[in-house]
Amino acid sequence: MSNSRAFHSGGIAILDYGSQYTQLIARRLREQGIYSEIFAPDAPAEQVFASAPRGIILSGSPYSVYEPNAPQLPAYLLKMDVPTLGICYGMQLLAHTFGGTVSSAAQREYGAANVRIVPCPLFRDLPDQLPVWMSHGDRVERLPAGWRALGSTSNAPYAAISDPEGRRYAVQFHPEVTHTPHGAVILRNFAVHICGCTPDWTPAAIIDESVAALRAQIGSERVILGLSGGVDSAVAAALLQRAVGDQLTCIFINTGLLRQGEPEQVVQTFQAHMGMRLVAVDASELFFEALAGVTEPEQKRAIIGEKFIRAFESAARKLGKVRFLAQGTIYPDVIESGGSAGSAARTIKKHHNVGGLPPDLGFELVEPLRYLFKDEVRQIGTALGLPDSIVWRQPFPGPGLAVRCLGEVTFERVARLRAADAIVLEELERANLLRSETSQAFAVLLPTRSVGVMGDGRTYQETIAVRAVRTEDFMTAHWARLPYDVLARISERIVNEVQGVNRVVYDITTKPPSTIEWE
Numbered sequence: 001m002s003n004s005r006a007f008h009s010g011g012i013a014i015l016d017y018g019s020q021y022t023q024l025i026a027r028r029l030r031e032q033g034i035y036s037e038i039f040a041p042d043a044p045a046e047q048v049f050a051s052a053p054r055g056i057i058l059s060g061s062p063y064s065v066y067e068p069n070a071p072q073l074p075a076y077l078l079k080m081d082v083p084t085l086g087i088c089y090g091m092q093l094l095a096h097t098f099g100g101t102v103s104s105a106a107q108r109e110y111g112a113a114n115v116r117i118v119p120c121p122l123f124r125d126l127p128d129q130l131p132v133w134m135s136h137g138d139r140v141e142r143l144p145a146g147w148r149a150l151g152s153t154s155n156a157p158y159a160a161i162s163d164p165e166g167r168r169y170a171v172q173f174h175p176e177v178t179h180t181p182h183g184a185v186i187l188r189n190f191a192v193h194i195c196g197c198t199p200d201w202t203p204a205a206i207i208d209e210s211v212a213a214l215r216a217q218i219g220s221e222r223v224i225l226g227l228s229g230g231v232d233s234a235v236a237a238a239l240l241q242r243a244v245g246d247q248l249t250c251i252f253i254n255t256g257l258l259r260q261g262e263p264e265q266v267v268q269t270f271q272a273h274m275g276m277r278l279v280a281v282d283a284s285e286l287f288f289e290a291l292a293g294v295t296e297p298e299q300k301r302a303i304i305g306e307k308f309i310r311a312f313e314s315a316a317r318k319l320g321k322v323r324f325l326a327q328g329t330i331y332p333d334v335i336e337s338g339g340s341a342g343s344a345a346r347t348i349k350k351h352h353n354v355g356g357l358p359p360d361l362g363f364e365l366v367e368p369l370r371y372l373f374k375d376e377v378r379q380i381g382t383a384l385g386l387p388d389s390i391v392w393r394q395p396f397p398g399p400g401l402a403v404r405c406l407g408e409v410t411f412e413r414v415a416r417l418r419a420a421d422a423i424v425l426e427e428l429e430r431a432n433l434l435r436s437e438t439s440q441a442f443a444v445l446l447p448t449r450s451v452g453v454m455g456d457g458r459t460y461q462e463t464i465a466v467r468a469v470r471t472e473d474f475m476t477a478h479w480a481r482l483p484y485d486v487l488a489r490i491s492e493r494i495v496n497e498v499q500g501v502n503r504v505v506y507d508i509t510t511k512p513p514s515t516i517e518w519e
C-alpha cells in the first residue's frame, strides 16, 4: 500500500476491496493522464487524503455485502462530500449502506452484456447502448431513497445508478477491463467531468515531480544503486542521475549468470553513453565456486541471493561514506506486498529476489519508482534517453541462467546455455517476435542426454528446451504459437553452433500447471 507521503495531487484514490481488477482501474486512469493511487479500505483518512484526491473509486471484491466480515465503506465517506464511484461490490456497498437492498441474483451474471443508458455526466459522449463486462453474483434489487437508475440490462434493472445530488455513482459492470470498450471514457468522465481532475499526469510531469522529490530526500548526500541490466533499476538510475548527478554511484555485479553480451551492454550504456559513475565487479568465480555440486532449485536461489548481497556489500564499502541505497521497486510490488482486503497470497514459487538487499546493510532507502506502473517506467525510461534494448527488455529472473541450467551449474554448462539462449533471442528478434508476440522467451539446458547422429558418428549429448510464452501478468501464461520455420531455424542453429547439444525441444505447457521458468 502507499505510504502517507503525498506524490502527485488532485487525482483519484481507489479503495481496494480485493478485486482482481483493482490495478487495472488505476492503470486505465493513468493512461489517460489522471493520477490515481490505491489504498486499503481501512486506511486512515489522513493517508488517503495526503495527496488531495478529487474523487474516490470503490473497487469490486470477492465478498458479498451481507457476509459477516465483509469490508465496509469508510466512515469518512459518509461524512464528506467527495464524489464517489462504486464498481460492482463498490456499487452494492453504496446501495446497501444508503438503505437499498442487495440480494443474491438468481442467476450469476458473468460475461458480455448490453446496458441501455440514461444520458448523464458519467456517460457523456457515449452511445445509448453500451457493451459491457459483467462479473457478479449479488445485485441491487431496490435503490436507496431518492437514488435513480442510469442504466439497465435484460438481467439487471440497476446496472448503473446515482444518488439524488449526482455526487455518488455506481456501476454493476467493470469499466476497467478491455471487454468494456467504452470503459476508459466512463472512468475519464467520472474523473474529469464529475470530480474536476485535470489530465496532467504525463511522462514529463512524472519526471519533474520525481526529480524534485528525490532532490528533497537526498539533499547533498551520496546514493548507491545496484544495476541488474533490467528495466527497473536502469530507469531508477537514469532518474537519479537527472536528480542528483554525480552523487549517484551505480554498482553492477557480474554474477557470471547473465545473458550473452549483457555485462558489456551495461557498462557501455551507463558508463559510456549516460556518463554515470559505475563500479562493475566481476564476481563470477565466486558464484560458480559456491554453486559447485548444487542441483536443487531453491538451494541455488538461496546461494546466489546470499553471494549477491556479500558482493554488493563489499563493493559498496569501498566507496566510503554513503547514506542512501536506491532500489527499483515499482508500484505493483508495493500494492501486492500491502495485502489489501481479500487478496490471496499469490507467490507460489519462492522468488529469493537477487538484487533485493536486506534492511541491515545500514543505508536509508530511496525508491524512485515506488508510485509507477511498468508502462510508466518504460515511458520515462525512453524520455530519459535509455535505449529500446533496455527499456523493452523482457523480464529476466534475479538468479539468472542458474535457474535455467537444470542440474549442476558449471561455467561450461552455463556457457552452453548462454550460446543457445542468444540464438533463440536473435532468431525471434529477426522475425520481429520479441516485443509483440512473446512476453518472455529463452532457452533451458536439460541435464538429460540422448543419442544422436552427427556426420558418421553417434553422439550422446544434452538437450535444449525452448520456452516462449505470452502473458499479461506472468501469473498465468500461454505458450507462444511460434511459426514452424522460426522454430526450425532456432533448432538447426543450436545443434550446429552449440557444442554439446544434439537435441532441441519446444515447451508446449501453459502456466498453470507449469511455471514459466523450469526451476
Ligand code: XMP
Residues within 6 Å of the ligand: 301, 349, 350, 351, 352, 353, 354, 395, 396, 397, 398, 399, 440, 474, 511, 514, 515, 516, 517, 518
Ligand atoms: P514463474 O517461473 O514462477 O515465473 O512462472 C514468473 C515470472 O517471475 C520470474 N522469476 C523470477 N524473478 N527471481 C526473480 O526476480 C526469481 O527467482 C524468479 N523466478 C522466476 C520469471 O522469469 C517470470 O517472469
